[in-house]
Amino acid sequence: MGLKVELKGGERFILGDCLVTNGKQRTRLLIEGNAPILREKDIMTAAQADTPAKRVYLAVQLMYTARDPRLHHETYFILMRDLVQAAPSAWSHIVAVSNHILAGEMYKALKSAKALIAYEKELIDHATRGTSLRRGRQTDRKSA
Amino acid sequence: MSDIVLSPGVRSNLLQLQQTSDLITQTQTRLATGKRVNSALDNPINFFTAQGLSVRANDLNALLDAMSTGIDTIQAANNGITAITKLVQSAQALVSQANQTADVNVRATLAAQFNALLPQIDQLAGDAGFNGVNLLGGNDLTITMNEDGTSTVVVGSVNDTTAGDLAINTSANNWATGTDIAAAGTQLSAALTTLRSQAQSLSSNLSTVQIRQDFTKAMINTLNNGADSLTLADSNEEGANLLALQTRQQLSTTALSLAAQADQNVLRLFQ
Numbered sequence: 001m002g003l004k005v006e007l008k009g010g011e012r013f014i015l016g017d018c019l020v021t022n023g024k025q026r027t028r029l030l031i032e033g034n035a036p037i038l039r040e041k042d043i044m045t046a047a048q049a050d051t052p053a054k055r056v057y058l059a060v061q062l063m064y065t066a067r068d069p070r071l072h073h074e075t076y077f078i079l080m081r082d083l084v085q086a087a088p089s090a091w092s093h094i095v096a097v098s099n100h101i102l103a104g105e106m107y108k109a110l111k112s113a114k115a116l117i118a119y120e121k122e123l124i125d126h127a128t129r130g131t132s133l134r135r136g137r138q139t140d141r142k143s144a
Numbered sequence: 145m146s147d148i149v150l151s152p153g154v155r156s157n158l159l160q161l162q163q164t165s166d167l168i169t170q171t172q173t174r175l176a177t178g179k180r181v182n183s184a185l186d187n188p189i190n191f192f193t194a195q196g197l198s199v200r201a202n203d204l205n206a207l208l209d210a211m212s213t214g215i216d217t218i219q220a221a222n223n224g225i226t227a228i229t230k231l232v233q234s235a236q237a238l239v240s241q242a243n244q245t246a247d248v249n250v251r252a253t254l255a256a257q258f259n260a261l262l263p264q265i266d267q268l269a270g271d272a273g274f275n276g277v278n279l280l281g282g283n284d285l286t287i288t289m290n291e292d293g294t295s296t297v298v299v300g301s302v303n304d305t306t307a308g309d310l311a312i313n314t315s316a317n318n319w320a321t322g323t324d325i326a327a328a329g330t331q332l333s334a335a336l337t338t339l340r341s342q343a344q345s346l347s348s349n350l351s352t353v354q355i356r357q358d359f360t361k362a363m364i365n366t367l368n369n370g371a372d373s374l375t376l377a378d379s380n381e382e383g384a385n386l387l388a389l390q391t392r393q394q395l396s397t398t399a400l401s402l403a404a405q406a407d408q409n410v411l412r413l414f415q
Contacts, residue, residue, distance in 0.1 A: 012414065014410055014411070014414065016410075017410050018410070018413075019410065019413035019414055043411070043414055045406070046402065046403040046407070046411075049402070050390065051390050052386055052389050052390060052393060055393065055398075055399065055402060058402060058406065059402060061411070062402075062405050062406060062409050062411070065410050065411060066409055070355055070358075071405070072405060073358070073362065075398060075401055075402055077363075077365075077366060078398050079398060080366045081365075081366050081369055082389055082393065082398075083386075083389070084366055084369055085369060085385075086382065086385035086386050086388070086389045087382035087383075087385060087386055088193065088194075088197075088382075089193065089379065089382060090382075091193070091197055091367070094366070095200065095367070098359075098363045098366070099290055101359065102289055102290050102295065102356060102359055102363070103289060103294060103295035104295065105295075120386060122379075123379050123382050123383040123386055124383045124386050124387060126379050126380060126383050127379070127380050127381075127382075127383025127387060128383070
């Protein structure tokens, strides 16, 4: 049972070691086999990965598309350790990602990493909203 | 019998003393264990989260044990194959010696030596097990990779006996004719090819399990780290921490090496 991919005009995706770009028309493809497949909307470039969780996503993505995922394990664990120390409550997401990697289900690992990014955004939003509320009282404080 | 009556002042002093000694105990426990949250009463959410992390780390440790037993089993089989290969090579030497002589008596002696080698191969194949699993004797090895058992690696067994996969027969006709010797030679080279391909498949299985083992070890470390650093209570603090980490990571070597890795990957095409 292959994977059905529907592409808009000019949409790109990664198939194994190649970048495939669609022509002008909409296209439907049926892909069979084991090569890693990443759609344009799922791809994170190094420039886009600017938060701890996005970097984890990028590392998982590198493992998914690399021929030898082992090369990226070390980076992955450094990033994970940083993240779990900064926000221990994210551990359930971290465990989900690691478990999928361990089981070799890289696509599911990417999905879990996406959930991790969403959770991180929630935490950061919460913190920044908190500062803006507190800003009113900052007048009588000295800057650090 | 008269009771001892405490005045309100004394009673309040006593209460404060008791509270101080409670605090001292708490501080001592924290110092002794290195953990801020030691029981469910200190901070229920953190306690149970941290406990969850530790339990998972323990589960993974159990898996790790199973993996190292698996690795030992594969290595035992690999040692068996190496030893059997040596015996088959000695048998090949006997065949080539027999080819170099026309003396029927010498050939008969060599044929007898050849026959004596075969049971040794069978014995080696029988002894190549570890922990009751012999990959050369028909016992498949299943290694579980995660707790719920959804991911397993099955190392298929072979039957490395002379009557089994190796298919080496005892010397025919005391090697009196060249045809008899040639038949033995053909069987031996086929057996060597079989052994070589079996060793290859074992080593690929071995590296799969070893990669998973390293990954699990690193995962346990991360979990323990998380459980230890679980002193942060509110999401505000975690959010602020994440922002700080975001800035810190921008300048780190990890971010640099991540970018470099992306440049070497197929992702570089996607700009």
